[in-house]
Amino acid sequence: MAAPTTARSAGNGRKTDLLKQFHLSRNPFVDRTAEKSELDDTSLYQHSDLQGFKPSETTYLFFGRRGSGKTTIRMQMQRAYQEYNDIARASGRTRGHFLVDLSRPGHLTGCLRQFQERIGATDDNWDAAFSETWTSADMVDCMLSYAATHLVDEVTDWHSVEGMDMLERIRADPRASKQFLLLAHLYAKTDARSLDFLSSKLLPARYSAVQLGVAAGVATALVGGTSIAARNPEVAHALSAPIEAVTGELERSAPFITDHPRLCATLAGTAVLGGSLYYRRFQRSRGLERAALLTNSIRVVKQQPPEKIAGLLSVLFSAHDSAETVRQLCIGVSAHQKLELLSSLVRLLGFESVAVFGDCFDEVVLLDPVSYPGALKVFAREVCKNDLLNFGRLHFFFPDSRLSLDLNTDKTLKEARFDRHFVRDLQWSRHQLEELAERRFMAAQMAARRRVAEAGGSPPRGDTGEERGLYSFTDLFQAIKVEDFSSYISKLSTPRELMLFMTELLARIEAHPDNQLSAQDMEIAVSKALEQAV
Numbered sequence: 153m154a155a156p157t158t159a160r161s162a163g164n165g166r167k168t169d170l171l172k173q174f175h176l177s178r179n180p181f182v183d184r185t186a187e188k189s190e191l192d193d194t195s196l197y198q199h200s201d202l203q204g205f206k207p208s209e210t211t212y213l214f215f216g217r218r219g220s221g222k223t224t225i226r227m228q229m230q231r232a233y234q235e236y237n238d239i240a241r242a243s244g245r246t247r248g249h250f251l252v253d254l255s256r257p258g259h260l261t262g263c264l265r266q267f268q269e270r271i272g273a274t275d276d277n278w279d280a281a282f283s284e285t286w287t288s289a290d291m292v293d294c295m296l297s298y299a300a301t302h303l304v305d306e307v308t309d310w311h312s313v314e315g316m317d318m319l320e321r322i323r324a325d326p327r328a329s330k331q332f333l334l335l336a337h338l339y340a341k342t343d344a345r346s347l348d349f350l351s352s353k354l355l356p357a358r359y360s361a362v363q364l365g366v367a368a369g370v371a372t373a374l375v376g377g378t379s380i381a382a383r384n385p386e387v388a389h390a391l392s393a394p395i396e397a398v399t400g401e402l403e404r405s406a407p408f409i410t411d412h413p414r415l416c417a418t419l420a421g422t423a424v425l426g427g428s429l430y431y432r433r434f435q436r437s438r439g440l441e442r443a444a445l446l447t448n449s450i451r452v453v454k455q456q457p458p459e460k461i462a463g464l465l466s467v468l469f470s471a472h473d474s475a476e477t478v479r480q481l482c483i484g485v486s487a488h489q490k491l492e493l494l495s496s497l498v499r500l501l502g503f504e505s506v507a508v509f510g511d512c513f514d515e516v517v518l519l520d521p522v523s524y525p526g527a528l529k530v531f532a533r534e535v536c537k538n539d540l541l542n543f544g545r546l547h548f549f550f551p552d553s554r555l556s557l558d559l560n561t562d563k564t565l566k567e568a569r570f571d572r573h574f575v576r577d578l579q580w581s582r583h584q585l586e587e588l589a590e591r592r593f594m595a596a597q598m599a600a601r602r603r604v605a606e607a608g609g610s611p612p613r614g615d616t617g618e619e620r621g622l623y624s625f626t627d628l629f630q631a632i633k634v635e636d637f638s639s640y641i642s643k644l645s646t647p648r649e650l651m652l653f654m655t656e657l658l659a660r661i662e663a664h665p666d667n668q669l670s671a672q673d674m675e676i677a678v679s680k681a682l683e684q685a686v
Contacts, residue, residue, distance in 0.1 A: 170662055174623050177603060180596035181589070181654035186223035195595030196224065197588040197647075199576075205229055207236050207249060207507065209544040213536070213570070215554050216578030218514070219648025219685050222549035226255070226511045229547055233507060240504070247314070249545070250503040252295050255511035262341070263294045263452035264518040270451040278518060279526045288487040288534040293339070293452045295508055296483075299494055300339035303332070303501075308346045318501045322354060328500050329354040330468045331482040331493065337456050337464055338447065338483070347456070355467055439466050445475035446483075487540045507545040510535070514551040521552070532557045536568040553577055582642040585650045589641075590625040592654075597622045640674045644681060652681035 171179065180195070202225065212229070214222050230251070237248025254260055267290065268274075273281035306315040307322070322328050333354050337347060439462035446465070447455045455461070469478055484490030495506045513519050519528045532550050536559055540546070554560050554577060559568070580588075644650050656677040660669060 170628070170658055174597065174628065175600055176596050177600045178596070179655065179658065180592040181651045181658065184219070184648050184651045186221075186227050194598065195592050196228075197584055197591060198228075201574075202228075205232050207233050207545070211541045211544055211546045211573040212548070213541075213573060213575045214549045214578060215552065215557070215559075215576070216550075217553070217646055218551055219646040220578040220580065221647050222551070222578060223511055224647075226509060226547065226549050230509060246504050247502040249505050249507045250299070250498040250501075252298050252506060252508045254294060254298065255509060256298070259298055260294060260513070260516045261518070263297060264516060266454055267452045268518065279524045282518070282524070282527045283530045286530055286534055288537045288540050289449075289485075289490070290452055291531075291534055292487040292490045292540065293450055296335065296490060296494060297339045297341065297453050299498075299506070300335040301341045303498075304336050304340040304342045304346055304350070308342075308349050319353060321501055325500060326356070327481075328497060329356075331497055333464060333468065334478070334482045335494075335497075337461060338450055339453050341453065351464070435471065436462070438471065439463075442475045442478075446478060449479070487537070488543055491540075491543045505545055507547070509547045511549040512551075513549075528552075529558050532559060533564060536564060536570075538567060538569040538572070541568065541573055580645055580647065582638060582644075585641055585644055585647070586638070588647055589650055589654055593625050593628060594622060636671065636674060640678050643678050646685065649681045649685040652684050653677050656680050 216222050233249055240246045240248040271281055271285050306312060307319040309315045322332050336350055440458050442465060443458045443461040479485055484493045498506055514521055519531055521528045535548055644653055660673050
């Protein structure tokens with residue numbers, strides 16, 4: 153319900169400056185996008201099942217046209233997560249939840265452009281190619297790319313106390329070191345210097361301290377033994393006796409070797425060198441093949457050179473570990489497994505879990521429903537798989553209804569299991585839109601009063617000198633019949649259409665302060681709102 157008011161009439165004489173007349177500092181209906189609006193609970197209409205939202209394991213799916221309030225809900229949810237994270241960090245218990253924000257401008261566009269290049273598609277055949285090749289695993293790879301990029305930026309920042317703490321946590325766990333290095337090299341959008349820094353910190357030393365100690369001891373023993381043998385003829389004779397016996401045996405059985413020692417030594421050296429080169433080439437070929445098998449399945453990120461990935465794998469894993477084994481241990485195969493492995497990593501870093509937000513999909517170039525009508529449907533279908541949704545803490549906002557996105561088919565309903573998750577089709581009634589408009593109007597008055605009070609001024613006063621209370625919403629529309637207002641607002645279906653309608657209506661009231669608005673004025677306001685809200 154709207155905030156309580158102490159309503160007073162605006163009087164019969166209307167002014168052309170409505171803001172001054174109602175003591176407003178700005179038009180409360182000009183903010184038509186969530187990013188430009190203040191997330192003030194008094195100015196927003198909240199559905200009852202979303203009031204008091206707190207982070208939970210629930211998966212949320214919202215469907216609605218442009219301007220239906222999806223981004224406002226998403227930003228309110230993100231604010232709740234941020235408040236929770238601030239409290240958790242202040243208490244020192246955890247770092248809160250690790251947020252993956254797929255609505256970050258440019259991220260999904262970059263992933264899809266890389267995917268387009270990998271599958272060899274063009275803008276002309278993108279719709280068909282995307283429908284045939286895109287999977288939910290590719291969707292999760294977009295999440296992993298965001299997470300890996302963010303974490304790499306954090307742990308390579310020397311000035312970040314939190315980043316250095318996370319780096320030490322990774323170094324203390326050999327398995328986490330392998331996983332993080334692979335995620336950084338396969339998914340992070342970063343530079344070579346950052347990757348080299350991580351390698352220097354997380355790669356195991358080529359030789360352990362024990363191995364170096366043993367090698368030093370053996371070398372010392374050899375040097376000492378040689379020195380003793382050189383000074384003691386008896387020891388020298390005892391050591392040379394086996395060599396002389398072998399030489400004599402060679403003279404009897406293979407005189408060619410003793411007759412041509414240099415030639416034989418050259419042939420033996422060539423054979424050893426050739427075998428060594430062949431073995432190294434074989435090992436390098438196997439390493440590159442393993443690296444290719446590992447990277448080929450990741451199609452949304454531009455990969456590092458194969459030689460770099462192969463070199464990393466040769467240090468982290470045995471030559472007998474296949475690409476499939478590496479993928480199972482550190483990256484994951486299915487969408488759910490990939491998220492589980494990422495979740496285990498962020499928990500090691502001090503977070504409680506992974507929370508994913510996805511919104512504004514129709515603003516991604518390659519998901520534009522006008523240019524590629526099938527791409528967005530396939531994208532939504534692959535998200536709505538229970539294997540993915542069942543992970544929890546997923547919050548997706550789709551720019552159309554389930555019916556328009558072809559998500560009401562029997563196959564999709566079985567795969568998605570919408571009954572197990574929070575699913576909402578955002579639809580607005582006339583009463584909800586009227587209450588939203590009233591909330592905006594009342595909140596703007598209260599905000600203006602707060603600013604005056606903070607500046608040390610006195611609240612606005614009426615003509616009699618008495619302190620004036622807040623105007624009611626009906627005071628704003630003395631020139632409009634209540635029945636007409638309700639009938640025309642019923643033609644609107646989203647909050648954005650309402651904001652456009654109200655802005656046009658206020659402009660017409662200011663232009664004709666002494667006349668009652670006609671039905672034609674109302675119809676024009678509705679038409680402009682519907683045209684501009686497309």
